[in-house]
Amino acid sequence: MSRRLTRWRADWRTGLTAASTAIREKLAFRANFAGTMLTYGLFIMVFSRIWANATAGGTTVAGYRYDMLVWYFIIAEVPSFALGRFFWSLSRDMKSGQVAYLVSRPYDFVGYQFWERLGSALPDLFIILGEGLLIGCLLTGGLPPLAEWAGAYSGGQPLAGSGLAWLAGQGLRALLVVMSLLLSGSLNFYLQFSLAMTAFWLEENDAFYWIFQKIALVVGTLIPIELLPDAARAVAVWTPFPYIAYAPARIMVAFQLPEALRLMAVQLAWIAIGLVLARLVFAASSRKLSINGG
Amino acid sequence: MNELNTIQPARRTGRLGAYLRFMGMAFAVNVKAVLEYRLNFLLQFFGMMLNNAAFAAFWAVLIARTGAVGGYGFNDVMFVWGFVSSAFGLAHIVFGNIRGLSRIVLEGSLDVYLLQPKDVWLNLLASRTIVSAWGDLAYGFIILALLPGHGPLHWLLFVALMVPAALIFVAVFAGAESLCFFMGNSSGISSAVSEFLLTFSLYPEGVHGAWFRWVLYTILPSGFVAFVPLRIFKALDWPLVPLLWGIAIGYLALSYCLFRVGLKRYESGNRMDARV
Amino acid sequence: MSVIQIQQLTKHFRTRFTPEGRGKALRAFFRPQYRLVEAVKGISLEVDEGEVVAFLGPNGAGKSTTIKMLTGILQPTSGGSRVLGLDPSRQRQQLAWQIGSVFGQRSQLWYHLPPADSFRLLGAIYEVDKPVLARRTAELVERFGLGDFFDVAVRKLSLGQRIRCEIAASLLHAPRVLFLDEPTIGLDVVARREIRGLLQELNRNDKVTVFITSHDMGDIEKICKRAIIIHHGEVVVDESMKDLKHRALARKYVGVRYQSPVTFAIPGLPPIKHTDRSASFEVDTRQHTLQEVVNKLSALGELEDITIEDEPLENIIADIFASRNEQSARGVAVGLAGKALAAQTLAGGQS
Numbered sequence: 036m037s038r039r040l041t042r043w044r045a046d047w048r049t050g051l052t053a054a055s056t057a058i059r060e061k062l063a064f065r066a067n068f069a070g071t072m073l074t075y076g077l078f079i080m081v082f083s084r085i086w087a088n089a090t091a092g093g094t095t096v097a098g099y100r101y102d103m104l105v106w107y108f109i110i111a112e113v114p115s116f117a118l119g120r121f122f123w124s125l126s127r128d129m130k131s132g133q134v135a136y137l138v139s140r141p142y143d144f145v146g147y148q149f150w151e152r153l154g155s156a157l158p159d160l161f162i163i164l165g166e167g168l169l170i171g172c173l174l175t176g177g178l179p180p181l182a183e184w185a186g187a188y189s190g191g192q193p194l195a196g197s198g199l200a201w202l203a204g205q206g207l208r209a210l211l212v213v214m215s216l217l218l219s220g221s222l223n224f225y226l227q228f229s230l231a232m233t234a235f236w237l238e239e240n241d242a243f244y245w246i247f248q249k250i251a252l253v254v255g256t257l258i259p260i261e262l263l264p265d266a267a268r269a270v271a272v273w274t275p276f277p278y279i280a281y282a283p284a285r286i287m288v289a290f291q292l293p294e295a296l297r298l299m300a301v302q303l304a305w306i307a308i309g310l311v312l313a314r315l316v317f318a319a320s321s322r323k324l325s326i327n328g329g
Numbered sequence: 330m331n332e333l334n335t336i337q338p339a340r341r342t343g344r345l346g347a348y349l350r351f352m353g354m355a356f357a358v359n360v361k362a363v364l365e366y367r368l369n370f371l372l373q374f375f376g377m378m379l380n381n382a383a384f385a386a387f388w389a390v391l392i393a394r395t396g397a398v399g400g401y402g403f404n405d406v407m408f409v410w411g412f413v414s415s416a417f418g419l420a421h422i423v424f425g426n427i428r429g430l431s432r433i434v435l436e437g438s439l440d441v442y443l444l445q446p447k448d449v450w451l452n453l454l455a456s457r458t459i460v461s462a463w464g465d466l467a468y469g470f471i472i473l474a475l476l477p478g479h480g481p482l483h484w485l486l487f488v489a490l491m492v493p494a495a496l497i498f499v500a501v502f503a504g505a506e507s508l509c510f511f512m513g514n515s516s517g518i519s520s521a522v523s524e525f526l527l528t529f530s531l532y533p534e535g536v537h538g539a540w541f542r543w544v545l546y547t548i549l550p551s552g553f554v555a556f557v558p559l560r561i562f563k564a565l566d567w568p569l570v571p572l573l574w575g576i577a578i579g580y581l582a583l584s585y586c587l588f589r590v591g592l593k594r595y596e597s598g599n600r601m602d603a604r605v
Numbered sequence: 606m607s608v609i610q611i612q613q614l615t616k617h618f619r620t621r622f623t624p625e626g627r628g629k630a631l632r633a634f635f636r637p638q639y640r641l642v643e644a645v646k647g648i649s650l651e652v653d654e655g656e657v658v659a660f661l662g663p664n665g666a667g668k669s670t671t672i673k674m675l676t677g678i679l680q681p682t683s684g685g686s687r688v689l690g691l692d693p694s695r696q697r698q699q700l701a702w703q704i705g706s707v708f709g710q711r712s713q714l715w716y717h718l719p720p721a722d723s724f725r726l727l728g729a730i731y732e733v734d735k736p737v738l739a740r741r742t743a744e745l746v747e748r749f750g751l752g753d754f755f756d757v758a759v760r761k762l763s764l765g766q767r768i769r770c771e772i773a774a775s776l777l778h779a780p781r782v783l784f785l786d787e788p789t790i791g792l793d794v795v796a797r798r799e800i801r802g803l804l805q806e807l808n809r810n811d812k813v814t815v816f817i818t819s820h821d822m823g824d825i826e827k828i829c830k831r832a833i834i835i836h837h838g839e840v841v842v843d844e845s846m847k848d849l850k851h852r853a854l855a856r857k858y859v860g861v862r863y864q865s866p867v868t869f870a871i872p873g874l875p876p877i878k879h880t881d882r883s884a885s886f887e888v889d890t891r892q893h894t895l896q897e898v899v900n901k902l903s904a905l906g907e908l909e910d911i912t913i914e915d916e917p918l919e920n921i922i923a924d925i926f927a928s929r930n931e932q933s934a935r936g937v938a939v940g941l942a943g944k945a946l947a948a949q950t951l952a953g954g955q956s
Contacts, residue, residue: 070520077525077528084536085532085536087536088398088533089391089398096394097394239372242376245375245379245380249380249383257384262390264390347729351730353729354725354726354728355726358718358722440708441711441712441713443676443677443678443697444701444706445701445727445730446699446701447698596618
């Protein structure tokens with residue numbers, strides 16, 4: 036038992052070291068990130084105008100008001116801008132032979148990759164999130180109301196209860212949104228890792244990623260899934276795509292604790308599936324690697 | 330061998346003819362390159378189609394829910410994506426260096442163009458082509474073929490509008506890149522300008538506020554590469570076509586002047602105090 | 606007839622510099638500070654038709670800046686120049702028809718295309734008629750031995766192959782003057798020799814005036830009849846290659862290493878430095894022939910290694926400064942630095 040515990044702690048330490056190294060490395064190249072921030076900001080501006088137009092006269096679209104749609108977009112885009120570019124770096128490392136070299140190191144490859152890549156994405160996450168919060172507040176005049184939290188949804192009236200309850204609600208929501216975003220990032224990682232590993236069989240596997248990315252874009256990133264036609268939505272909820280962008284964004288704009296917990300539970304379930312998939316693909320590909328002699 | 334000195338470069342061809350011959354040659358050579366990298370090209374084309382299809386799905390869903398957005402119906406949105414894509418593609422096929430200009434200047438590689446007896450700006454911009462841009466060019470025509478109710482006249486008008494729009498892209502991109510003469514590394518500004526111009530062009534004009542439209546008809550002329558062409562196209566308003574050409578030439582002239590003024594400050598290679 | 610005339614040509618650059626220190630760096634961002642660099646300080650010279658002129662000088666002497674002003678790439682700060690009767694600063698395009706140029710560090714070939722395609726594109730740029738272009742391309746391919754790789758993308762060529770293509774390409778439009786800026790930089794000995802041979806032949810057969818810059822004496826020793834040395838933006842030597850050779854090659858550096866310790870006692874030839882088994886000597890060949898020196902050295906003991914090196918260009922320049930008694934203080938300083946450098950090269954050669 037205690038040996039297992041030691042093993043666990045060692046794994047954790049390796050993981051955390053990998054993450055913090057990556058964070059520091061990333062901070063040194065901060066300048067590169069300006070372009071991403073610019074694009075993110077630009078997209079929010081343009082889409083906020085689209086939503087303003089689509090909800091002109093105070094109408095709602097599939098139950099979403101203007102401010103909800105803007106905040107939805109701000110949060111839903113975070114995984115693609117800050118936690119969604121794992122495929123390219125993984126794929127590049129694979130093709131350059133870097134991975135073959137990393138595989139030989141004495142630690143769990145999939146786990147190490149996970150911590151390193153996620154760690155290196157964390158600064159991006161908080162910068163993008165900060166930018167999104169700022170633009171969102173400027174565009175809609177504040178955070179989306181917590182009306183649903185009180186279970187007293189009444190045409191967008193902010194919660195009229197005590198300040199303490201409000202604060203608790205805000206805090207809880209913020210915590211759950213960030214957690215859900217991290218789950219999105221994890222799911223993104225395992226799915227993209229599985230896609231990237233196909234490089235062992237296929238020279239040009241970029242197309243898989245494009246398809247993945249574009250489906251994710253339509254299913255929950257650009258628009259809430261409630262806007263999709265019924266048939267499409269019925270299919271979509273059984274795929275992992277809504278749990279990349281939709282889940283955290285939904286928690287942000289229509290916060291209800293039971294729904295939030297349910298969404299995050301499904302996120303976890305998909306992460307488990309993604310993890311198994313990633314390990315299977317990796318096991319198959321490393322066999323391939325040893326056959327080819329690395 | 331003694332012939333070397335007796336042949337002087339033939340200058341019988343007119344200036345314009347010579348430029349066209351050079352551009353035709355660059356074009357032909359690059360078509361060869363497309364064939365050489367055909368897998369890569371096909372992948373890029375596939376990726377672009379996929380990307381555009383994703384946004385088409387977004388618009389289809391949205392417009393089905395809310396009706397026209399910013400005055401655009403679904404067909405309008407499709408037309409604009411196709412048209413802007415074609416114009417953007419054409420610009421990068423014929424003037425493939427529009428986004429590499431500042432890099433060339435900062436690296437000091439402009440020397441090579443200065444040593445040749447052709448206009449530096451034209452020579453520089455035209456001496457490269459972007460292979461994947463062929464896909465972008467094709468996309469507009471694919472959309473045009475898919476959209477209902479377009480006769481030969483529409484196709485002709487599409488081309489007549491696409492060329493000035495492409496020239497405006499060239500003028501704005503090259504102009505933004507030319508800023509590097511004045512401020513060293515301007516890649517941040519120029520990539521922002523090109524991304525903004527492209528993005529604003531792809532979304533309906535009507536969603537923007539009145540004051541912002543001023544921007545869209547001046548420094549980021551999405552108005553002239555997307556909104557105005559859409560209006561002309563829908564109304565088959567031929568008399569306005571020359572006007573668009575005139576505007577395009579105006580933008581080109583401004584961009585060209587900016588480059589010439591900048592060129593005077595050019596200090597070849599390692600002397601530029603730029604941090605790339 | 607002179608094809609290049611340069612009168613009091615100067616070029617100053619203003620470069621921005623950031624002072625050390627955080628606060629100062631910030632201030633410099635808002636109010637940049639500039640430093641004036643005088644790259645070329647009043648050069649005057651003439652080059653006749655058919656001459657092969659070497660333009661020599663250490664890195665940063667102003668060679669490239671001068672050649673860039675002569676080809677119209679850079680605008681001079683003051684003074685003027687005429688190339689083939691044209692003013693490069695104002696008639697760049699007209700001039701471009703008649704001059705060819707190879708800048709060792711900048712390629713005029715399309716990187717991803719085979720030279721064949723580049724030649725076709727350059728033919729279009731220089732408006733060479735198609736049949737003429739075909740004939741000239743064939744000639745140049747044969748003469749420069751490009752046949753084996755004429756259809757291979759430039760990015761896959763070796764540097765030597767690429768430079769051969771560059772020079773051939775620069776001749777496509779039959780220029781009357783050829784400017785070469787460090788054409789052999791980074792090339793190995795064999796490739797260097799090839800390039801030199803080609804240039805020599807070119808000048809002999811076609812009477813093309815060649816203006817070549819280099820920081821390598823060996824480059825131009827064989828092909829140039831006249832050498833111009835510039836240093837700190839000024840012409841310090843303008844004389845026939847024969848005279849320069851006499852001056853430059855009179856002095857050799859000889860390094861020796863023996864299998865067992867020896868005493869270095871040769872009358873009139875003290876070593877500039879030595880250990881018990883190795884030494885280096887500065888030999889003035891006007892006083893001792895090399896043969897004589899080598900004989901004497903080999904008589905001292907069993908030789909393990911012997912190296913003979915020319916005097917570095919820096920030393921020649923330093924000596925010129927010193928002997929002219931102009932700017933004496935600086936001359937001596939440069940001279941000393943040069944000597945130290947030579948000693949270092951020598952030590953490097955021995956180990």
